[in-house]
Amino acid sequence: HPSESPIPQCPKPQSQSPIPNPQSRIPDRRPDKRPVSQSPNPHNPKPQSPIPIPNPQSQSQIQTLGEARVLVRRPALELLSLLKGSDFTRPAVRYLIYGERGTGKSLSLSHVLHGCWRQGWLILHVPDAHAWVRSCRELLPSSHRRERLEQPLQASAWLRAFKSCNERFLTEVRGLSRVRSASDAVGVVLRELRQQCQRGSFRLLVAVDGVNALWGRTALRRDDGTPVRKGQLGTGWDLGVFCVDFGCILAVFWVGFGCIFAVFWVVFWPYPPDPSQEGFDALDPFVPIAVPNYSPREFESCYSYYLERRWLQHPNGQCWEGKGGEGREGRGGRGRREGRGGEA
């Protein structure tokens, strides 16, 4: 149940948003694995989903088992129903997915993104905000603003991903003028999107995986060794408090400019939680959505899926002890890790 797992030391109270209570109304659905087809099925050709898979572990699982399956869980279902029922005349609502490490926040995000993509929304997806603030190979000084740094490699990669995700919209989104560098292109794209969303031609979904990276310290350094502070990263990264542009976007949304789209932010919120006050200020008010560990039913479902796909090979893996025995029942354990740690 979402309200049962609290964030310790959370300084802000729950927001008073005009959304109905998220804990009600969701019927108790049996968690089952529904296929999210990654490769085209010859019998029923569906378009391939361009949503990137969050972590390399999931990618290797998909490659080994030959198909991409997602366990339908309560947080993802809640989010989908909330987004479906959201009122677009109101200012954008922000949702925050939080939970302990390894409980499935990124995968829930991918699930929701895929659902929205299927319904025809335009997706603005940042797969990993942490990757932007760390280990950047090329950091160039910005062309038209001093004291700002650009990351052309990551900017171009993001643009390519954006294009593959939203190809059907690119004819509608007009006015991408010629830009000299990728980071500027990103800035232009964001500005265009902002303008066109207000006209209401499509629904936009903004998803950031690892939003707390945007308000933390960056691990980047300039050539002379001085560290880069938050406010100085790239014109293209108009997210969070980095650049004035997106600060404007946030302000615009919240002031109630008549935008007809929903925005939601997703956070990878590690435990202990990121104590950054600026992050809370910028994101607030938001609707928190908790992602707990697997319940016993979810664990059974996941386990039977692995048995069916022959991932669990050891003959002792099917007995009570093989599944984790007392330890699992004591902790209410984690499905994926139990299946892996006990046996190869």
Added chain:
Amino acid sequence: MAAPSAVGLSRRLRAWLPRIMPVRWSRYDPSYLEPEVNKELYQKPPEKLTEEEREQMELKAVRPIKAAPPTLSSSVFSDPMVSKFTNMMMKNGNKVLARSLMSQTLEAIKRKQLEKYHKAPENEKEAIECNPYVIFHQALKNCQPIIGLSSITRGGKTYQVPVPLTDNRKRFLAMKWLITECRENKHRRTMMPEKLSQELLLAFNNEGPIIKKKHVLHKMAEANRAYAHFRWW
């Protein structure tokens, strides 16, 4: 191949003169019993135990029991061969690293086989073995030599004499060859689990450099058949 070691000698002496020759570094009195780790035995109700098991249980009430070594596990997934192999892979006492390498190797084997399995047509699926433990055991079995060579000096000259091997020696040689091969003949940037899984899969199919080494050893033993009478044990 060494001459009959002190262990074999001491074991034979011990059987002949009990309580005189200690085995290796063990300082336990012979009255001490080995620890019983099998959980199922304890969960059986007393009526279902056989004669021997009942005697064993009665002895336990009277005799002292040795301390269980840290490698002895009551887990359903523990395998003595895998533990032995992990110990041989270990360097400088870094058991954590060795164990993680071992589990990554088994996982790599499983992943490769599962990919093959899921891509294969229906009639070939039965033939593909996906259980990494089965593959590991079979590969080691395939790598074990039947006959070994021992250096014996006669009249100033050293001869390579063909000699039968004990089970322990065979297992040891198979594991040693596997590990040495994976350590020496790989590219600098290849990870150990990847290389090991590759070699194990080759050995499972009776191919690869270790099987070749075994065949070379057999051929040399065959060639030196004439010196077999130099063996006195």
